[in-house]
Amino acid sequence: MTRILGFWRSVVGKKVVMGATGLIMIGFVVVHMLGNLQAFLGSEKLNAYGALLHGPLHEVTLLLRGVLLAAVVLHIVAAVQLTLLDRAARPVGYARKVPQAATPASRTLRLGGVLLLAFIVFHLLHFTTGQVHPEFIPGDVYHNLVSGLSRPLVALFYIVSMLALGLHLYHGAWASLRSLGAAQPAPSPLHRPVARVLAVVVWLGFTIVPVAVLLGWLA
Amino acid sequence: MKLTLFVWRQPSGASSGQLVRYEAPDVSPDMSFLEMLDVVNEGLVLRGEAPIAFDHDCREGICGSCGLMINGIAHGPMKGTATCQLHMRSFKDGDTIYVEPWRARAFPVVKDLVVDRSAFDRIMAAGGFVSVSTGSAPDGNAIPVPKPDADLAMDAAACIGCGACVAACPNASAMLFTSAKVGHLQLLPQGQPERHRRALGMEAQMEAEGFGGCTWHGECQEACPKGISIDWITRLHRDFIAATVTQREESAADAGF
Ligand code: HEM
Ligand code: FES
Numbered sequence: 001m002t003r004i005l006g007f008w009r010s011v012v013g014k015k016v017v018m019g020a021t022g023l024i025m026i027g028f029v030v031v032h033m034l035g036n037l038q039a040f041l042g043s044e045k046l047n048a049y050g051a052l053l054h055g056p057l058h059e060v061t062l063l064l065r066g067v068l069l070a071a072v073v074l075h076i077v078a079a080v081q082l083t084l085l086d087r088a089a090r091p092v093g094y095a096r097k098v099p100q101a102a103t104p105a106s107r108t109l110r111l112g113g114v115l116l117l118a119f120i121v122f123h124l125l126h127f128t129t130g131q132v133h134p135e136f137i138p139g140d141v142y143h144n145l146v147s148g149l150s151r152p153l154v155a156l157f158y159i160v161s162m163l164a165l166g167l168h169l170y171h172g173a174w175a176s177l178r179s180l181g182a183a184q185p186a187p188s189p190l191h192r193p194v195a196r197v198l199a200v201v202v203w204l205g206f207t208i209v210p211v212a213v214l215l216g217w218l219a
Numbered sequence: 220m221k222l223t224l225f226v227w228r229q230p231s232g233a234s235s236g237q238l239v240r241y242e243a244p245d246v247s248p249d250m251s252f253l254e255m256l257d258v259v260n261e262g263l264v265l266r267g268e269a270p271i272a273f274d275h276d277c278r279e280g281i282c283g284s285c286g287l288m289i290n291g292i293a294h295g296p297m298k299g300t301a302t303c304q305l306h307m308r309s310f311k312d313g314d315t316i317y318v319e320p321w322r323a324r325a326f327p328v329v330k331d332l333v334v335d336r337s338a339f340d341r342i343m344a345a346g347g348f349v350s351v352s353t354g355s356a357p358d359g360n361a362i363p364v365p366k367p368d369a370d371l372a373m374d375a376a377a378c379i380g381c382g383a384c385v386a387a388c389p390n391a392s393a394m395l396f397t398s399a400k401v402g403h404l405q406l407l408p409q410g411q412p413e414r415h416r417r418a419l420g421m422e423a424q425m426e427a428e429g430f431g432g433c434t435w436h437g438e439c440q441e442a443c444p445k446g447i448s449i450d451w452i453t454r455l456h457r458d459f460i461a462a463t464v465t466q467r468e469e470s471a472a473d474a475g476f
Contacts, residue, residue: 003463003466006463007463010422010423010426010459011422011425011426011431011432011433012422012432012455012456012459013459013463014432015432015433015456016456016459016460082431082432082434085390085431085432086389086390086391086392086431086432086434088324088429088431089323089324089325089390089391089392089429089430089431090322090323090324090389090390090391090431091324092322093322094288094291094319094322095225095238095317095319096288096290096291096317096319097288097291098290098291098292099389099436099438100292100387100438100441100442101436101437101438101440101441102389102436102437102438103436106434106435106436106437107389107436109434171435174435175434175435178435178449178452178453178456179433179435179456180456180460181453181454181456181457181458181459181460182457183450183453185448185450185453185454186450189437189440189448189449189450189453190437190449
């Protein structure tokens with residue numbers, strides 16, 4: 001127990017936790033995206049998938065929800081603590097500082113993370129519990145999806161959030177393997193072909209749904 | 220060449236500082252950056268002003284004493300080069316150059332451009348060594364080391380401890396320095412008995428000094444005059460995890476204490 005606590009208290013240990021919880025969330029995000037894309041197969045398919053998750057696979061769903069919740073909480077707590085630590089490490093900044101390697105993705109991790117948190121909260125109240133969804137019908141996933149995303153402002157929020165997710169993953173999917181010590185040495189360690197593809201696929205895979213609703217492809 | 224400089228002037232750690240404008244009207248492109256500052260300082264001394272304080276020693280890129288933030292880039296615009304090896308031909312006539320000290324809580328300003336980097340020494344003292352009993356020098360090559368390991372260890376051992384990695388990192392993290400100083404010993408047979416305590420001890424000291432964590436921006440390896448790669452940070456993560464999981468306590472006798 002002291003060993004686990006010591007690990008969690010250390011900076012490197014916290015980064016390992018961030019990477020591991022990030023990977024768990026990436027796994028979820030990919031499965032979730034594939035689930036969403038069934039909307040293009042019609043309302044029966046999507047609703048049947050929803051019914052499967054809440055019917056026969058109910059226990060599995062609950063278990064995965066628990067794992068995800070733990071991952072999200074650990075990820076956020078570590079993010080906040082690391083951010084405070086990093087800020088404190090440079091009390092006086094530079095008059096001039098020109099980034100040489102940091103990418104827009106690496107520099108927006110924190111801002112994007114806060115947006116993602118807001119998104120996750122809204123998203124759960126929107127499609128899972130329905131509190132912020134005026135036309136919510138429990139169990140009718142397809143109806144909820146299409147009617148929810150028909151509102152342009154809501155769809156826009158989804159689209160912007162998925163941009164943040166794509167950026168977060170462009171950096172995170174690559175960084176997590178380094179934090180876990182799993183990445184192999186490379187001649188140019190900053191190159192990340194797999195993370196690049198993953199980020200684009202996830203970004204497009206999610207974004208296509210609100211776009212399709214707005215364009216009337218899903219009705 | 221004619222240059223305009225904005226140099227950080229701060230009489231002591233306790234006082235406040237500011238950027239001060241200086242004109243350098245007669246700079247040769249063949250001067251090193253430090254020689255250019257020497258010339259500016261001669262002018263200041265002649266005018267009865269205090270010269271700009273900056274750290275330097277070997278002036279040949281091997282001691283790690285020098286280190287300035289030059290126009291927002293640690294050690295200036297030339298890659299793989301310490302400030303002392305940067306030459307004024309990297310600049311153009313009429314350029315404006317901002318010169319600032321390394322900025323980090325763990326590197327307090329002593330005076331002007333000089334910062335106190337003894338935090339690095341304390342990280343080294345926390346495990347950046349191998350314990351051997353002293354006596355007559357051992358025979359060369361008595362312990363065989365595979366050539367690839369020796370080469371790789373040398374890549375990390377090239378660290379001169381200048382602190383550019385910390386200066387360039389948006390988090391003021393010392394992970395590149397610490398991982399290089401941990402990593403080269405972990406590859407060698409002599410480093411094995413203390414490998415776990417080295418990884419844990421040096422990481423802990425790095426934290427205690429108030430450096431930030433690594434977000435994998437990659438700024439450090441771009442700033443490093445010795446081209447040390449962030450792969451070393453990955454290795455330190457691996458070592459840190461292994462040390463935590465196995466928690467093999469080397470006995471005091473093992474470690475030679
Ligand atoms: C819930 C809100 C979120 C917040 C507040 C957040 C915040 C952050 C921050 C600040 C970092 C950089 C940490 C550092 O090195 O200083 C980070 C890294 C990361 N995030 Fe997130 N994030 C969130 C959601 C997500 C999601 C949904 C995913 C995956 C789908 C994810 C995956 C990752 C990964 C893989 C990393 C890289 C970790 C590493 O460097 O090893 N994050 N996050
Ligand atoms: S003065 Fe020795 S490395 Fe620059």
